[in-house]
Amino acid sequence: MTEKPEVPDVPADLQRNVFLTTLDTIYNWGRIKSMWPMAFGLACCAIEFMAMMAARFDLSRFGMEITRASPRQADLMFVSGTVTKKMVPNIVRLYNQMAEPKYVLAVGACATSGGPFKEGYNVVSGIDKFIPVDVYVPGCPPTPEAIIHGVMRIHEMVMKQSIKTVPWYRRDQRNEAVPVPVLGPDLYDPRHRDALRQLANAAKEGQP
């Protein structure tokens, strides 16, 4: 800035304590320093998640030490572990219960793709088949450092968002819930309904 702005009303003792920044930066800075993860663990990676919370790695350095057991109070969901078919309806429901803004971090190979258990009959090939994931952290399990790195990527992503464009302030926000999968003879994704019905009808016609 070339011209110094005039600040006649600022008291003398405050004058050296005023910073100029953009609204986006201060808004996003506040959000990343108070991002509350959901206390939610699925499998082995949850133990490394706890190690990350504990003294040596210490996530509270990022202002994130408060975990919330209720999804309604949480901003960040760590999908930490193998997503099984029996569990995925609950995870999707938890995701739907989280209020915007919300972020999802897929911790480890299992949450990313099914990992070593991918071939299993009860394993979902990655949570991103159902809910949108912001950052994937590889590893089986990832070290706490790696998970912190993933958290920092989320922070970077948040810092790039603008208050003018974020969906949760828009008048036309849809806020549609992700369809919750159903436990049928196998895991049934409601998005497959039409295709499945066509097959069922074809099988009925073929039978008589």
Next chain:
Amino acid sequence: MSDATTPTATAALPFSEAIPGAVTEVTPNGLVVAADKLCELATYLRDQEGYDYLSMVTSVDWPQYFEVVYYLYQVGRSRTGAVAREPLVLKVRLPDKSSPQLPSVCSIWPGADLQEREVYDMMGIRFTGHPNLRRILLWEGFEGYPLRKDFKEPYFEEPAKPFKSRHPDGHHVWAEDRVPWKDNVSYPIGWDPDLWTQPEVQYRKIMQVDRGNGHGSEFKTDRILINMGPQHPSTHGVFRMVVAVDGENIVGLEPEIGYLHRCHEKIGERNTYIMNIPFTDRLDYIASMSNNFGYVLAVEKLAGIQVPERAEYIRVIMAELTRIVSHFIAVGFLFNDLGAYFTPALYGLRERELILDLFEAASGSRMMCNYMRFGGVFADLPEGWVERARDLVWNRLPRVMDDFEKLLAGNEIFETRCRGIGVLTAEEAIAYSMAGPMLRASGVPYDLRKSRPYSIYDRFDFDICTRPEGDVWARFRVRMDEIYQSIRILKQALDGLPAGPVMPPGKKQHQIRVPAGEAYAAVEGPKGELGFYIVSDGKPNPYRYHVRAPTFINLTSLEKMCIGHKIADSVVILGAIDIVLGEVDR
């Protein structure tokens, strides 16, 4: 199947005088029992022969028949100091493969409850007379029985690994692209989602909620069902329990598990033997080293591999360090459940980090060590490792234990919350097939390291820690005492650690040759008897691979322990079992 069976005269068959016709055949791996005489024989064995502890129930899918396998121990004899005989193995063969069924032994050994449900869930064998026979690891309505040999998962490629190339014509093929739904699902032909209703589990009926009336005649109270989990801060993972309460008192409880069922056994039967070692890490993910230990012991037993001296010592050192980690976490999170939010757990995690550093230095990985191999360990200890371990064992851990004793053990709130809560008597603990600290806290001095020593545990001087109370406090105390005993073993093992190779001489074998047969090997893991049951048909993959998961079986008594207590205590009782869902659900 492969067992050479010799025709024996009827008179020579064991127990034929007491229950004629019960045992039909003697095989090297157990007695074959007629299904209709099973309960009669079981009652006799329990009451007259002292086989009071049903350690494991599992099943094998042979081409001609299903075989249900029972492992029986004489645990009660350890209380009187009498010498317990070798485990007795009973096998029931069910030739009717379309609708296999046999009588349940739940009424004889209540510890069979969850295990029979698991066999039903995985193999579709019905147990008549079981009080609550329904799916346990999968959900009601799931199509098929996964551990049957004809079950194919949606991503099925070939019956056994190693698979043929996944790069035909030099291109990678995604598993998703090979299957019709582009996902790990398959539906029965003609399945219409609109007509589907999921079979509902009648918890209300199971727990008699509708029948509810409280104490006293003048004041009628309703019973309520409360669901806890699978997303709940104090269920230690994705465990769910449905609790029926009358006011605040628990009148019924139903554990609901399987939310982390990762198909360990099915994948294990497709894998070659060595491929299973990293999967065992992920069973009880807090104690990966002792899982490795149990699995390699079972395969070594079957293949007859000798382990060099130094490797035996290293294995014991690793297993005991693992026990310390596991008990620190168990104690820390027990306090967490009581409301001492995170500080004791932080202390436990702090020591865990130091021990994990040692694991990382030796194996290259903090948590999933994948360190043991058939015949030894994957690599020798790096330079300076022993000195670091000595410093930890001699200087640091005893001081930390002093801290724990001062800060936690005498805490008044802790004592009032834990004394007299979730009591199991010794008889009940044995009947419910409890294992590990849970069993010893009920006053049963049973520890596999002493009663059936494996590896080189017979060389070390240590005590079995027991408490007579059988409540949550006793379980805490037993775990604390076991840390002291582990430190004792560690001191002896670190002092006695010999030089030498850590693998048997000769070329490194990746695909070991395992002769046909079956083996069961168990270690005293931090949470109890962790057993691996392996049936081999001589191929590179196990024909049947079953894990006797201690925490899974320990959950059988959860309802028994909780009934009559307040709902807040159920969390503490669960915390004292110290479940790890990776092992419960496998």
